[in-house]
Amino acid sequence: MAKFISKTDLLAWLEGLMKERTLAAPIKEEGVTRFAPVKKVADIVMDPGATDFSPKDWFFPPSETLFTVSKADGKTVITPRTMEKEAILFGLHPCDGLGVALMDLPFLAEPADASYAEKREKTTLVGLACRQSRPECFCTSLGSNPFDATYLDVLLIEAGGGYIVQSKTEKGQKLLASAKLTESNVETPAPPAVNTVPVEGLVAIAPHVFNDAFWTRLADRCIHCNMCAFVCPACYCFDIRDYVGKGGVVERVRSWESCQAAGFTKIAGGYTPRPTKAARLRQRFYHKFLYMPKQLGSIGCTGCGRCVRVCPVNIDIREIITTMQKIGAKVAVGAP
Amino acid sequence: MTMDLGQIIKEKAHELLASKKVECVLGYERATDGKTARPLFAYTPEETERFIFDETCVHGLAKFLLNWKDKSTAIVAKPCDVRSVNLLLQEKQLNRDKVFIMGVVCPGVAECSWDRVGPPQQRCNACPQHNPPVYDFLVGEPVPEKEPQNGVDPEVARIKAMTAAERRAFWNQQFDRCVRCYACRQACPGCYCTECFVDQVDPTWVGIRHSPADNHMWNTVRGFHLAGRCTQCGECQRVCPVNIPLMLVNDELTQEVGDKFAFQPGMDPSTLPPFATFKKDEHLGIG
Amino acid sequence: MPSARRSPFIPHTARLKESIDLTPDVKLFRMELEDEAVRKEFQYKPGQFAFVSAFGVGESPFGLASVAYQNDAVEVAVRRVGTVTAALHELEPGAIVGVRGPFGNYFPLEEYKGKNICIIGGGIGMAPLRPVIRTILDNRSNYGKLTVVIGSRSPADLVFASEYEGWGSQPDTRVELTVDRGDANWKGRVALIPAVVKEIHLSPENSVAIICGPPIMIRFVLVELKALGFAPHQIVTTLEAKMKCGLGKCARCNVGDKYVCQDGPVFSMDQIAGFLEQF
The missing domain is CATH 3.40.50.80 (Nucleotide-binding domain of ferredoxin-NADP reductase (FNR) module)
Known part of the structure; x- marks a missing residue:
């Protein structure tokens, strides 16, 4: 027997939750599906296929005010931005759950990013299992799978005209208290098959591929926009700048930034340790495949395939992994 | 398509590399989805086997010529891409001696995105230029050109008919989605400043914040910098991850420049764009 | 449930006690942290750095030019090169700035004893x-x-x-x-x-x-x-690198598998020679 919720009851449950909490879910605007606060549940894209942008939008938004600085009675007062209501992030796929877990690594490492930590504490993750995989998906190669509930508070698996409901966390259980769940003997469907990519051993061979001409050739066609980084659930680089608003109130604002930008590492005076396009392109993959594993304990990729989909010149992370493995294997047997 | 354009490109590219006439041939190969195309830089005759040409070859390759300026490069260029090459020649960004133009007689290209080949592109339907205006080698048989469609583009007309407030509201809604990835700039053959105004910090012209004011600043100034220079290749709009109708900005300005100066950018490599010239006796009806 | 965590991005406020012209474009800033408890806690060693904010313009990292044990003023030498440093140069004594730090490693002077x-x-x-x-x-x-x-x-x-x-x-x-x-x-x-x-x-x-x-x-x-x-x-x-956080989070100063802000800024040349990416 499994816990079950009908499609109508699911929407009713979400609608009820919206009264007290912010509900963020996949919403489509002008053909682009992103996680955004929901105005009415009918707007939610119930089968998001993989949103164009990742759920990091919620925890680490494109732009956010970290704190404000104002003057009161001659004193300088710094006020951090805080989150008013608890929230539900709905409709993320299992790989996106892994994405959130990866985002936790830098942001929750001590000293934790307070604004991120607060959002994580106050947000419950309600995921949707994948009905289908897409050709660019490779989540199973990175330890997740289409029905993986590991990094979610609630997982819904579509079956028998509704959803099988799974929850192992306290947060999830608490949220489900208001859901109209029934006991059902509907069978759990088989998860969809997912393409695989040879990730195993990548961290070990990565240092040997660093100076290969492959990166220069790949950078030939890279246009060095920031899209791969912006849609990535695990890319977390940022910039911080000040804004002065009405009444002289200063806002310190954090915005997405990416290692692909030429100015990313340029210091005042003009020096940059990464002056070539190839060095910048390589940085993105080395950060994911070598530096993150060494510093934070995990490869910085979920296999969601968003970067593959969004790239206008087909820089394909799967092809890069495969090529790195091939080059690495040659180095390992001592070939030139 | 009656001729196999891909085969012609392969053979010519092979010859150019084998004879060392060029160091690199820039064209298209099949992407990893098995359906669409991606740019290919071939450095050896062997690599030319990978070249293709069909309706999925949407990318404008002219911008890639700026990867280097000292290397002789052959480029597979559709007529709109040739216009972009011309723009770069006009503006002294390229050395004509170093560029070998393999101009393709263009049958029009399709709406392509990852794993999907869609219907023919709108811009190709209206395009009056199917034969490359300049080339060193012609890929395909010349076709008679359609009569250029006179009059205002219906989308541009729609925008122009709006009140200022309506237009502001329309663009605010579009630009609000901008995530400032600058893919539009990166893909644009006309955007090649060593340091873009948006990246300058001293002084800071545009903030990093994804806010209506900053987004508007970026998107409108980007458009203005291309006034009279945009070759209408459509790359900015194609690469935009949030589907902002950027070509509408460009088209409106192209129309303005066309009306005022009877100029179409990139049609030949020698005529400078209006804003790169100055005539003392010129009266624009302003000031 | 309000989060009790203090954001590591929030600077301590400090009063500019003095700004002394060292050269035509370098000033020494002597700053006193406003909060007494913070002042006591703000201990650092030669080689470490801190971010100084000109509120409304931004913050930049500076090597600490003072010694923690000698006085209660935190000192940085600021060369006018960009927007933040220009704004700092404009400040008069008494102005409030932000100080965040100390960050990074330091010169291992203990190991150098006898040398x-x-x-x-x-x-x-x-x-x-x-x-x-x-x-x-x-x-x-x-x-x-x-x-x-x-x-x-x-x-x-x-x-x-x-x-x-x-x-x-x-x-x-x-x-x-x-x-x-x-x-x-x-x-x-x-x-x-x-x-x-x-x-x-x-x-x-x-x-x-x-x-x-x-x-x-x-x-x-x-x-x-x-x-x-x-x-x-x-x-x-x-090593000097672009930095925005000092916390190993913004990834700007990431060179090879090192973060200049946390693993550095002090490195010996044999360490640098071992970097995967050349600096």
């Missing part, structure tokens, strides 16, 4: 070296010979010039000055720093060389030190 120390600083690069010199002079008997080579573009650009005489008058201590271009009053050496390093023939024996300055100066000083017989582990420098 001869050669300090080579170019321009504003003297700022993080000043607390090294002070610490050594305050504990003079713990160290061997101290040689300080200081260079700048012109005599007017010598940072901390008023302190050189005091340093040079200490036992077993010599200060060697040089400028790229002299002026009417300059009677001293006109030479590039690497040439001085060669000229004074620094001995590598039982020595450590600490270098800080522009990348080009460091590169050529390294050539000379190598020629004199200094091994990579005997040469220590601080």
Whole structure:
């Protein structure tokens, strides 16, 4: 027997939750599906296929005010931005759950990013299992799978005209208290098959591929926009700048930034340790495949395939992994 | 398509590399989805086997010529891409001696995105230029050109008919989605400043914040910098991850420049764009 | 349930006690942290850095130019090069700035006890070296010979010039000055720093060389030190990198698998040689 919720009851449950909490879910605007606060549940894209942008939008938004600085009675007062209501992030796929877990690594490492930590504490993750995989998906190669509930508070698996409901966390259980769940003997469907990519051993061979001409050739066609980084659930680089608003109130604002930008590492005076396009392109993959594993304990990729989909010149992370493995294997047997 | 354009490109590219006439041939190969195309830089005759040409070859390759300026490069260029090459020649960004133009007689290209080949592109339907205006080698048989469609583009007309407030509201809604990835700039053959105004910090012209004011600043100034220079290749709009109708900005300005100066950018490599010239006796009806 | 965590991005407020012109474009900022408890906690060692905010313009990282044990003012030397530094230069005493830190590692002076120390600083690069010199002079008997080579573009650009005489008058201590271009009053050496390093023939024996300055100066000083017989582990420098957080989070200063803000900024040349990515 499994816990079950009908499609109508699911929407009713979400609608009820919206009264007290912010509900963020996949919403489509002008053909682009992103996680955004929901105005009415009918707007939610119930089968998001993989949103164009990742759920990091919620925890680490494109732009956010970290704190404000104002003057009161001659004193300088710094006020951090805080989150008013608890929230539900709905409709993320299992790989996106892994994405959130990866985002936790830098942001929750001590000293934790307070604004991120607060959002994580106050947000419950309600995921949707994948009905289908897409050709660019490779989540199973990175330890997740289409029905993986590991990094979610609630997982819904579509079956028998509704959803099988799974929850192992306290947060999830608490949220489900208001859901109209029934006991059902509907069978759990088989998860969809997912393409695989040879990730195993990548961290070990990565240092040997660093100076290969492959990166220069790949950078030939890279246009060095920031899209791969912006849609990535695990890319977390940022910039911080000040804004002065009405009444002289200063806002310190954090915005997405990416290692692909030429100015990313340029210091005042003009020096940059990464002056070539190839060095910048390589940085993105080395950060994911070598530096993150060494510093934070995990490869910085979920296999969601968003970067593959969004790239206008087909820089394909799967092809890069495969090529790195091939080059690495040659180095390992001592070939030139 | 009656001729196999891909085969012609392969053979010519092979010859150019084998004879060392060029160091690199820039064209298209099949992407990893098995359906669409991606740019290919071939450095050896062997690599030319990978070249293709069909309706999925949407990318404008002219911008890639700026990867280097000292290397002789052959480029597979559709007529709109040739216009972009011309723009770069006009503006002294390229050395004509170093560029070998393999101009393709263009049958029009399709709406392509990852794993999907869609219907023919709108811009190709209206395009009056199917034969490359300049080339060193012609890929395909010349076709008679359609009569250029006179009059205002219906989308541009729609925008122009709006009140200022309506237009502001329309663009605010579009630009609000901008995530400032600058893919539009990166893909644009006309955007090649060593340091873009948006990246300058001293002084800071545009903030990093994804806010209506900053987004508007970026998107409108980007458009203005291309006034009279945009070759209408459509790359900015194609690469935009949030589907902002950027070509509408460009088209409106192209129309303005066309009306005022009877100029179409990139049609030949020698005529400078209006804003790169100055005539003392010129009266624009302003000031 | 309000989060009790303090955001590591929130700076401590500090009052600008004094801003002293060191050169035409460098000022020394003496700042006093407003909160007394914070003042006590704000302990740091030579080589560490902090972010200083000009609220409304932004914040930038600066090497700490003071020694924590000597006074209650936190000092940084600020060269006017960008928007934040220009805004800081405009501030009058009494102004409120933000201070976040200290961050990074430090020069391992404990390990250098008993050794001869050669300090080579170019321009504003003297700022993080000043607390090294002070610490050594305050504990003079713990160290061997101290040689300080200081260079700048012109005599007017010598940072901390008023302190050189005091340093040079200490036992077993010599200060060697040089400028790229002299002026009417300059009677001293006109030479590039690497040439001085060669000229004074620094001995590598039982020595450590600490270098800080522009990348080009460091590169050529390294050539000379190598020629004199200094091994990579005997040469220590601080790396300057773009930084926004100091917390290993923004990933800007990531070079190879190192974060300059956390693993550095102080590195020995043998460490740098082992970097995957060349700096």
